[in-house]
Amino acid sequence: MSGGIAVQSLTLTLGGFRLDKLDFAVAGHEIVVILGPNGAGKSVTLETIAGFHRPDGGRVLIGGRDVTALPPERRNIGFVVQQFGLFPHLNVERNVAIARRKHRSPAARTAALPPADDAAALLAYFGVARLARRMPEDLSPGEKQRVALARAVAAAPDLFLFDEPFSALDTQTRVELRDELLSYLRALAIPAIFVTHDYTDALTLADRIVVLRDGAAVQIGPATEIFHRPANAFVARFVGVENVIDASVVAASGAMATLAVGDQLLRAALPPHWQGAPQRVRLGIRAEQVVVAPPAEAAPSPAVNRLTGRVTGLRTLGPLVKIEIDCGFALQAYLLGPQALNLAAGSAVTAAIAVDAIAVMPD
Amino acid sequence: MTEKTPRATAPMLPGAPANGRRRGGAPSRPDRLYLLFWFFGSILVAFLVVPLVALALSQSWPNFAAVARMADVDQAIALSLEGAFLSATLAALAGVPLAYALARTAFPGKSLIAALIDLPLAVPHTVAGIALLMVFGRHGVFGEPLQTLVGLKFWGTIAGIVVAMLFVSAPYTVNAARIGFEAVDPRLEKIARTLGLGPWRTFLRITLPLARASIMTGVTLTYARSISEFGAVVILVYYPMTAPVLVYELFLRFGLDQASAAAVLLLAVSLALFLILRALARAAPGRANR
Amino acid sequence: MKLAPRLYWVILGCMSAVVAAVAAAPAAEPTVLTIFAAGTLAVPFRQMNALYERKYPGVTVQAQFGGSVKMAKQITDLHQEADLLAVADYNVIAKYMFGTPAYAAWYASIARNAITFVYTDKSKYADEVNSDNWYKVLARPGVEIGRSNPDTDPSGYQTVQMLDLAEKYYRAPGLQQSVLANAPLANMRDTETALISALQLGQIDYLAIYRSDALQYHLKFLDLPAAINLSDPAYASAYKAGVAHTKNGDLAGTPIVYAITVINGAKNADAAVKYAALVLGPEGQAVMQGAGFGGFNPAYAVHPEAMPVELRGLVQPWPGS
Numbered sequence: 001m002s003g004g005i006a007v008q009s010l011t012l013t014l015g016g017f018r019l020d021k022l023d024f025a026v027a028g029h030e031i032v033v034i035l036g037p038n039g040a041g042k043s044v045t046l047e048t049i050a051g052f053h054r055p056d057g058g059r060v061l062i063g064g065r066d067v068t069a070l071p072p073e074r075r076n077i078g079f080v081v082q083q084f085g086l087f088p089h090l091n092v093e094r095n096v097a098i099a100r101r102k103h104r105s106p107a108a109r110t111a112a113l114p115p116a117d118d119a120a121a122l123l124a125y126f127g128v129a130r131l132a133r134r135m136p137e138d139l140s141p142g143e144k145q146r147v148a149l150a151r152a153v154a155a156a157p158d159l160f161l162f163d164e165p166f167s168a169l170d171t172q173t174r175v176e177l178r179d180e181l182l183s184y185l186r187a188l189a190i191p192a193i194f195v196t197h198d199y200t201d202a203l204t205l206a207d208r209i210v211v212l213r214d215g216a217a218v219q220i221g222p223a224t225e226i227f228h229r230p231a232n233a234f235v236a237r238f239v240g241v242e243n244v245i246d247a248s249v250v251a252a253s254g255a256m257a258t259l260a261v262g263d264q265l266l267r268a269a270l271p272p273h274w275q276g277a278p279q280r281v282r283l284g285i286r287a288e289q290v291v292v293a294p295p296a297e298a299a300p301s302p303a304v305n306r307l308t309g310r311v312t313g314l315r316t317l318g319p320l321v322k323i324e325i326d327c328g329f330a331l332q333a334y335l336l337g338p339q340a341l342n343l344a345a346g347s348a349v350t351a352a353i354a355v356d357a358i359a360v361m362p363d
Numbered sequence: 364m365t366e367k368t369p370r371a372t373a374p375m376l377p378g379a380p381a382n383g384r385r386r387g388g389a390p391s392r393p394d395r396l397y398l399l400f401w402f403f404g405s406i407l408v409a410f411l412v413v414p415l416v417a418l419a420l421s422q423s424w425p426n427f428a429a430v431a432r433m434a435d436v437d438q439a440i441a442l443s444l445e446g447a448f449l450s451a452t453l454a455a456l457a458g459v460p461l462a463y464a465l466a467r468t469a470f471p472g473k474s475l476i477a478a479l480i481d482l483p484l485a486v487p488h489t490v491a492g493i494a495l496l497m498v499f500g501r502h503g504v505f506g507e508p509l510q511t512l513v514g515l516k517f518w519g520t521i522a523g524i525v526v527a528m529l530f531v532s533a534p535y536t537v538n539a540a541r542i543g544f545e546a547v548d549p550r551l552e553k554i555a556r557t558l559g560l561g562p563w564r565t566f567l568r569i570t571l572p573l574a575r576a577s578i579m580t581g582v583t584l585t586y587a588r589s590i591s592e593f594g595a596v597v598i599l600v601y602y603p604m605t606a607p608v609l610v611y612e613l614f615l616r617f618g619l620d621q622a623s624a625a626a627v628l629l630l631a632v633s634l635a636l637f638l639i640l641r642a643l644a645r646a647a648p649g650r651a652n653r
Numbered sequence: 654m655k656l657a658p659r660l661y662w663v664i665l666g667c668m669s670a671v672v673a674a675v676a677a678a679p680a681a682e683p684t685v686l687t688i689f690a691a692g693t694l695a696v697p698f699r700q701m702n703a704l705y706e707r708k709y710p711g712v713t714v715q716a717q718f719g720g721s722v723k724m725a726k727q728i729t730d731l732h733q734e735a736d737l738l739a740v741a742d743y744n745v746i747a748k749y750m751f752g753t754p755a756y757a758a759w760y761a762s763i764a765r766n767a768i769t770f771v772y773t774d775k776s777k778y779a780d781e782v783n784s785d786n787w788y789k790v791l792a793r794p795g796v797e798i799g800r801s802n803p804d805t806d807p808s809g810y811q812t813v814q815m816l817d818l819a820e821k822y823y824r825a826p827g828l829q830q831s832v833l834a835n836a837p838l839a840n841m842r843d844t845e846t847a848l849i850s851a852l853q854l855g856q857i858d859y860l861a862i863y864r865s866d867a868l869q870y871h872l873k874f875l876d877l878p879a880a881i882n883l884s885d886p887a888y889a890s891a892y893k894a895g896v897a898h899t900k901n902g903d904l905a906g907t908p909i910v911y912a913i914t915v916i917n918g919a920k921n922a923d924a925a926v927k928y929a930a931l932v933l934g935p936e937g938q939a940v941m942q943g944a945g946f947g948g949f950n951p952a953y954a955v956h957p958e959a960m961p962v963e964l965r966g967l968v969q970p971w972p973g974s
Contacts, residue, residue, distance in 0.1 A: 052553055072556035079557040081550050089572045098568065099558040155558045493850045501797070502775070502855040518856055519839020598847070601802075602838030615723055615805040615843065616900060619730045 004064030005159050005191050011057035012048055017041050019048070019215045021058065024208075026159070029189040031182075033202040033223075036212035037238065042195040045212065046161050049193065051075050063158035078152025078160045078190075082167050084144040086136035092147050093132040096122055099154035119154060126150045126184070141169055145177050149184055160185070160192035166201065178204045199239045203227070211235050229271055232361050233282045241359070242287035242332040248279050257360060259283065264328040266305045268358035280363045289357035290333035292323060295348050304352050307331075311347045314340060325351055419627050423620075430613075430624035439609035440629055444636070446521055446605060447589035450528035454536040454585045459578060462540030463566070467549070480537050483530050488594025491530055496598055499526055523599035528589035535584035543577025544570065576645070583640045590633055686924045687734060688716040689724040691741035692846050693766070693808075694911065696869050697944035698739070704940065705931055712924045720806050720844045725749040728756055728916065735916055736925040739763065739932075741863075742807035743912035747955070750914065757914040758959035761968050763932050764911040764946035767864040767884035768808065768815045770798075771872040776858035784876045788819055791859055792831035799840045799848040799857040804900040807909075808845045811883055812861040814895035814906035818881040821894065836861070863909070868945030883909045884947060886972065910953070911946070915961070926961045933967040 005026035012019040019041055026032045034042050047053055049060050051072035059068045067075045079085075086095050097119040123129045126146040136144065145165065152160060162181075166174045182205055185192055194205055202209050206223040211231075219231040230236035233244050247259040252270065259266050259281065268283065295308060309327025316322075321340040325331045331351055335343075343349065430436055465477060483491060499506040499517040509515040517523035547570050555565040571578075593607040601608060606629045614622035686705075690698050695718045702714040717724070721740035727733045729749055740746055743760055750757035770787065772779055777797075782790045791798060803809035816829040842848050845862045849870060852860045864884075867874035879885045883892055886908045895906035913932055915925045931937045938948045954960060954968035 047553070050553070050557055052556075071561070072553070073559050073561050075557070077557050079554050081554065085548075085550055085554045087551060087555075087569060087573075098555075098560070100560065151558065157557075161557075493854075496851060496856060497854055500851070500854050500856040518851075519837070597842070598850070600839070601842050612802070612805060612843070614730070615720065615726065618726065 004061055005193075006061040007045075007049060007058070008061070009058035010045070010048060010055050010060065012044065012053060012055045014044055014053060017044055017215060019045060019055075022210075022212075022215075022217055024210050024217065024220050026191045026193060026208075029186075029191050030207035031185060031192045031194055031205050032208050032210060033206035034193060034195045034210045034212055035199060035202045035206075035226075035238065036197060038197055039214075040197075040212045041215045042197070042212055043163055046163050046193065046195050049159075050077055050079055050161055076156065076158040078149075078155055078157035079163070080145075080148050080152060080160070080165050081163045082165055084141075084148040084165060086139075086144055086147060086151070088136050091133050091135055092128065092139070093119055093123065095136065095147060096151045096154050099151060119150075122150045122154055123147075141173050142177055142180065145181065146184075149181075153188065153190075157190060160190055162192060162194040164196050166196075166198070174201075181205070202239070211238065228286070228357075229359050230284050230361060233284070236282075236284040236359065236361060240286075241284040243283070243285040243290070243330075245283045245285070245329060245331075246363075247281050247283050249281060256355070259360070262328045264307060266353070266358065267302070267355050268305075268360050269356040270360055274360070278362060282361045282363055284359035284361055285331070285353060285357060287322065287332045288334045289353060290325075290331060291352040292325070292333045292335055292339075292349050293352070294342070295350050298350075298352075302355070304354055305358075307351045307353070309349060309351060311343050311345055311349055313345060314343065323349075325349060327351055415630060418623055419630070422624055422627055426620055427624045427627065430621055431628050435604070436609060436613075436625050436628065439604045439606045439625075440632055442521070442524070442603055443590050443606040443629070444632070446524040446528055447586050449521075449525045450532060450589040451536070451582050451586040453525065453529055454533045455578070455582050458533055458536040458581075459540050459571075462537050462578075463544050463570070465537075466541050466544035477541075480534050484534050486531075488531065488592065489598060492527060492595035492598025495523075495526055495530060495595065499523065499599070517599060519600050519602060521600075521603070524596055524603075524605060527595040527599050528592050531592050531595055532585040532588035535588060536578070536581040539581025539584065540574065540578045543574030543581075546577070547573045579640065579643060583637060586640070587633065587637065590629070684712045684921055684924055686712050686714045686736050686921050686928060688714060688737045688739065688928070689727060689733075689735045690716055690718050690737075690739040691721040691724065691807075691911070692718045692844050693741055693863055693866055694718065694739055697764075697865075697940050697946065700940050700944070701928075701932060701937060704936060705928055708931070709924065709927060712921075714928070720801075721745045722749070722805055722807075723843075734920060736919040736921045737913065737915055737928055739911065739913045740807075741766070741909070741911055742811070742907075743910045743955075744907060745807065746912055746914050750916075756917055758917060759954060759956035760912040760914040761929070761933055761954040761957075761960070761964070762910045762949050762952045762971075763913050763937070764865075764941040764948060765884055765886070766909040766911065766946055767877070767879075767882040768811050768861065768909065769864045769867055769874045769877055769882065770859045771852065771862050771867045771870070771874045772859045773852060773855075773872065775855045776852075779858075779873070782875065784878075787875050787877070788823060788825060788828050788832060791835060792828070793835075796835045796859065797840060797857040798832065798836040798859045798861065799842070799845070799851060800836050800861040801845040801848075802841050802843050803897050803904075805843050806845070808861065808863060809841075810897035810899055810904050811906070811909060813897035813899075814892070814904070815861075815877070815881050815883060816895075817897070818892065818895035818906060819877075822878065822881050865945035883907070886910065886953075889972070926963055930963055930967065933964065 007022055007024055010019060010022040022045060024032065034045060036042050044053065048055055051067065051070060055068065059066055061067065062075055062077065087098070090098065120129065120132070123132055126149055128143055128146045128150065131139065131143060131147070139147065166177060169177065178201060194201065196202065202223065208220070208222050209226045210217050211219045211226060213234060219226060219235050226235065227239050230239060230241060236244050245261055247261045250258045250260050250265065255270055257268055257270050259268060261283070298306065300306065307327040309325045309331070311323060312326045313324035314321055316337070319337055321335045321337055323333050323335055323340065323343065325333060333351060465473065498504055501507065501510065501518065506517055515522055517526055551569055552565050555569045560568065591607060593611070596605055597608055604612065606625070610622050610625050610629070613625055688698070698716055702716060705714055706712065721742060722745055724738065725740065725745055726749065728735055728738065738746065738750070738757065743762065746757055746760040770791070772782070777795060778790050778793065790796070800812045801809035803813050816832055820826060820828040840857055845860060846866065848857060848860050851857050864874060880888055880891060883906055889908055892906035892908060897904045913929055915922060915929060919925050933952045938950070942948050952968045953971040955971045957965055957968055957970055960968070
């Protein structure tokens with residue numbers, strides 16, 4: 001099992017930056033995304049796992065071994081950076097061939113993967129054999145990514161580390177490369193830690209997400225949980241929750257709560273382990289979870305909140321239309337283009353929000 | 364799969380307009396900038412080249428040929444080239460590692476060390492020579508033990524020549540190499556480490572080749588500066604004579620004609636050498652792959 | 654940026670005042686007297702320059718010092734402009750300046766000197782050496798002796814001539830060779846003063862140099878007999894027997910006499926002549942003797958008829974010319 005990747009109580013002070021008892025594990029072949037704003041310490045964390053900074057406390061486990069005291073070349077990792085970091089003075093073949101591995105870890109490899117010391121076969125596996133003699137500056141970003149992967153794989157890694165490799169790319173290329181990377185990582189069955197500030201990267205790639213802010217993890221969990229049940233307003237905004245609303249708790253019983261937003265009442269499912277009875281909370285509602293329809297009578301349902309309001313703004317964003325509604329408080333929602341054709345500022349609409357589409361977060 | 368992205372810019376010739384000529388033949392802005400730069404640049408080039416060309420043209424061929432055949436002239440030039448080569452080699456061996464340390468590490472007093480390295484360039488050459496004599500002479504703190512233990516003398520020997528040359532010219536290697544290393548992305552070195560290359564291999568296979576052009580420039584400067592050094596060398600070593608010392612002696616014994624002939628010969632040999640060194644430096648890093 | 658009208662007038666007024674002041678000032682271009690002189694004259698001539706500038710306030714003296722032959726060649730070969738030339742060996746003027754074209758027409762003696770050896774406490778056998786045994790001590794193995802290049806510098810060939818005379822004087826054949834064996838090429842420089850730092854640092858033990866330098870640098874020196882140390886014109890014919898074989902030919906010993914001349918067609922000939930008068934006169938001679946040189950009373954001159962009138966009264970014809 002190529003598991004045994006773990007970061008335990010990792011503590012580090014580097015210049016003005018502090019990493020405070022970071023703790024997470026990577027199970028099996030999963031991809032963990034460390035997500036956070038710039039300056040949160042994502043790259044430093046990654047470099048510490050890679051072995052370029054010595055932590056003040058804690059341990060790093062890779063391939064089941066405690067590598068905390070080992071130099072980078074003995075950790076069996078593959079490292080891919082922004083613009084892929086190919087060696088500019090070596091051609092593609094030499095870039096891949098330069099890797100050397102002292103000892104093979106007992107990591108399981110997919111049958112399709114060629115042996116790590118066969119550079120030509122590795123290039124063929126990633127579909128860049130015809131580029132063997134080319135220089136890195138002549139490659140497109142997609143080609144560079146594949147060569148970088150081939151090179152990293154040539155070092156027989158137990159863990160991949162990605163440091164915002166797509167940051168300098170345009171959106172279209174980014175989307176294509178991301179999809180391709182995902183398929184390669186699944187095929188290679190090697191665990192990966194991917195660092196980014198772009199939550200759409202996390203959407204595509206992550207099995208689990210570590211949200212990092214100022215050197216501390218504010219939420220760790222599966223991707224769906226982060227997106228739909230953000231732990232606080234910071235995480236919510238960071239993963240693109242459009243509606244973050246102040247509310248107060250009117251009543252709470254068991255797993256449900258009634259909340260007041262202005263003079264509107266909403267019912268929402270409480271997150272598990274909800275502590276105490278704070279009066280003031282924040283609500284997070286993803287815009288796509290707000291179902292907008294022309295005003296119509298519909299049977300009230302305990303599972304859905306129905307609000308009436310007026311359209312205050314419409315904005316076309318490609319195939320979608322972002323619609324702003326005033327229903328006692330401001331709310332944003334998405335509609336497909338054709339659905340918005342009949343709406344204009346001032347139109348009356350109903351907004352329906354399922355009770356489990358509302359994330360209740362501490363203030 | 365993905366289409367190849369075209370390269371960011373096409374190679375530009377100096378003066379070539381970036382967006383093509385507009386209709387009507389009026390030159391676009393980049394043209395004027397280059398013209399201005401070339402204008403001022405050519406003044407500087409003329410300033411540097413014309414005196415040397417005048418010197419060369421002032422030679423009469425028979426006189427020049429006679430001087431070129433003088434045994435001590437050839438010996439002096441050979442000695443200068445040999446001493447400068449040793450000086451440049453020592454500067455590279457000791458200066459390149461120092462430059463790497465300065466480029467990569469931060470430590471208290473780092474700017475002081477960097478300033479100290481530049482200091483020999485500001486010291487008057489005679490003063491430098493006396494300081495070196497103090498240290499490498501018969502009773503010097505290095506000179507005495509080296510003489511008694513290893514029999515190495517610096518007074519009147521090629522070792523003294525090299526020491527004087529190195530003192531005044533080493534800063535060029537260190538500074539150029541440091542700039543070259545600073546231009547190498549440290550992330551490339553980190554990646555090399557993750558690929559299993561230890562610190563030594565990373566330095567030799569990744570860092571050094573990428574900094575090679577800067578290092579070669581610095582070493583060439585050191586070499587050139589070493590050849591021309593007079594004031595510091597002459598304090599330690601008058602005989603055997605290096606070329607600058609010989610030119611001076613020729614001037615005293617004969618006159619301007621012989622002295623300038625020897626100087627022109629030295630310049631011609633040096634020019635040939637520098638062209639070769641520059642060609643080596645320009646060899647692009649990718650060529651090693653063939 | 655528009656200025657208030659009043660400011661314009663103020664600026665205009667100031668500028669006019671400056672222009673008027675500059676125009677009204679006497680066209681006082683300070684005269685610069687350029688002197689090329691032998692290195693060993695540096696100390697006395699600096700004093701001389703101060704004396705001169707006090708006497709003639711409108712003139713600034715700029716002196717350049719170096720090997721006598723080098724300074725002469727800077728005039729004859731490099732065509733640098735100088736008004737006055739002072740050398741450590743009167744023969745240098747005759748040899749380089751009297752040719753065609755003639756850069757000088759006469760010269761006059763300003764001081765005399767003696768060849769000697771200087772040493773320090775650190776020198777080998779410093780406690781033993783004296784005026785009688787010096788030639789034996791200096792010939793011992795391990796002794797390092799410094800001297801200047803006989804091909805380019807007077808003190809260099811004068812040292813060789815002195816050793817030749819010493820060989821005959823002490824009736825010690827091989828003396829010259831054995832002493833010079835301790836003064837190899839490595840210990841030679843183009844002027845002897847370049848070796849003073851080497852002496853002080855202990856790189857060499859003895860340095861062949863002028864007595865004036867010994868006194869100026871407060872160094873210990875050997876008192877060599879007048880018959881060999883080239884200090885006395887009275888021994889002039891005896892000195893001829895001491896010969897130095899150099900790349901410029903065989904040079905016979907002559908008394909060490911410093912000489913001065915005014916360059917033909919000098920830009921500041923007037924000021925130069927005044928300077929020569931100062932040096933040749935009692936004040937200048939006092940300065941020279943204070944610096945350790947021997948003096949003349951009066952000075953000797955070659956071609957006195959070519960000298961400016963003011964100077965002729967200060968000199969007598971050179972003996973033997």
